[in-house]
Amino acid sequence: MKADTQSPQVLKDFMAYLYTIKGKSEKTAQEYYLDLRMFFRYIKQQRGLADDLPFDEIPIADVDIELIRSITLSDAYAFLMYTAQDRLKHNNSDHSEIGLMSSSRARKVSALRSFFKYLTDKAHLLAHNPLQNLEYPSVRRSLPKYLTVDESIALLESVDGAFKERDYCILMLFLNCGLRVSELCGLNVSDIKENQIRVLGKGNKERMLYLNEACIDAINAYLPHRIQPNKTADAAGALFVSRQKNRIRKTTVEHLVKKYIAQAGLDASKFSAHKLRHTAATMMYKNGVDIRTLQDVLGHENVNTTMIYTHINDANMQEAAARNPLSNFRRSQKTEQSEES
Numbered sequence: 001m002k003a004d005t006q007s008p009q010v011l012k013d014f015m016a017y018l019y020t021i022k023g024k025s026e027k028t029a030q031e032y033y034l035d036l037r038m039f040f041r042y043i044k045q046q047r048g049l050a051d052d053l054p055f056d057e058i059p060i061a062d063v064d065i066e067l068i069r070s071i072t073l074s075d076a077y078a079f080l081m082y083t084a085q086d087r088l089k090h091n092n093s094d095h096s097e098i099g100l101m102s103s104s105r106a107r108k109v110s111a112l113r114s115f116f117k118y119l120t121d122k123a124h125l126l127a128h129n130p131l132q133n134l135e136y137p138s139v140r141r142s143l144p145k146y147l148t149v150d151e152s153i154a155l156l157e158s159v160d161g162a163f164k165e166r167d168y169c170i171l172m173l174f175l176n177c178g179l180r181v182s183e184l185c186g187l188n189v190s191d192i193k194e195n196q197i198r199v200l201g202k203g204n205k206e207r208m209l210y211l212n213e214a215c216i217d218a219i220n221a222y223l224p225h226r227i228q229p230n231k232t233a234d235a236a237g238a239l240f241v242s243r244q245k246n247r248i249r250k251t252t253v254e255h256l257v258k259k260y261i262a263q264a265g266l267d268a269s270k271f272s273a274h275k276l277r278h279t280a281a282t283m284m285y286k287n288g289v290d291i292r293t294l295q296d297v298l299g300h301e302n303v304n305t306t307m308i309y310t311h312i313n314d315a316n317m318q319e320a321a322a323r324n325p326l327s328n329f330r331r332s333q334k335t336e337q338s339e340e341s
Helices: 008-018 026-046 065-067 071-083 102-122 149-157 162-179 181-185 213-225 250-263 275-285 293-298 307-323 333-340
Strands: 196-200 208-212
Touching: 026 071, 026 102, 026 293, 071 102, 102 250, 162 196, 162 213, 162 250, 162 275, 181 208, 181 250, 196 213, 208 293, 213 250, 213 275, 213 293, 275 307, 293 307
Parallel strands: none
Antiparallel strands: 196 208
16 A cells, blocks of 8 residues: 655554555555545645645645644535635646546545544544534436447457457456456456355455356356466466466456457447446346345445436336327317317
């Protein structure tokens, strides 16, 4: 887990807590760290403690508990206002737009709330939590894009080439199990137990998924063609192996999915590896899988995340009503007048 060596000890302790106790992934812990570093730079700048340094060069090693105790709810909302109105979307670009998206600001709220809750309830460095009532910005959630059944079949039938058994198996697991790309890349041969597969999800949380006949057939067809991986700690035992004999990487998986989407005659700019997860979830829900079971299959911590698939069904039902040939029928004036008389 990469951390700024000049960070204050209280922030290092919080990151260790996130990673070892809360079970957050290294990526999530790192993102929280960057959000909190930005927040402390903003606070120092607003308090006249930055020595007129450029924002991204303001050190935070001297941030102590006394400064943290002076932070108020108003400071947090002012910081969010700064990120919404003054912060570059792409910090290293000369042509970036101004203002972070609401989803980015929501993550910063999560980082702030978690940090101050930790200081209050776990580290006992604060008598009360000043950000307890910090609200999340409203995040507009668009319906996830997904493939139809016919498009999914076309995708599977488009697979060819030297690694066709491996690539077909990857697509089959995506479309049937709703795996995240990182989860698929992390699979080991030892994770397969007859008709089940062990998946390591976000926060190192395990879940066991059942494999249907199509998945079992795809795995059995692939294993005899599996490249023997290097004997490094990361590659050894990997289910999916690259031509370099390493554990397959996310970028490789994303690239091969895009390739087959294009070969199937579908819009490669519209669909991605993650959209195959949406496709699996949508097909399961449409075919009667209840929302709580779907939550377990997808590894969602909160059922509200899973609920977006119910909105897909609502949208389809609304579209079905609109496409009825009688949807725009209006009674004629003659009919109405005869009834009135």
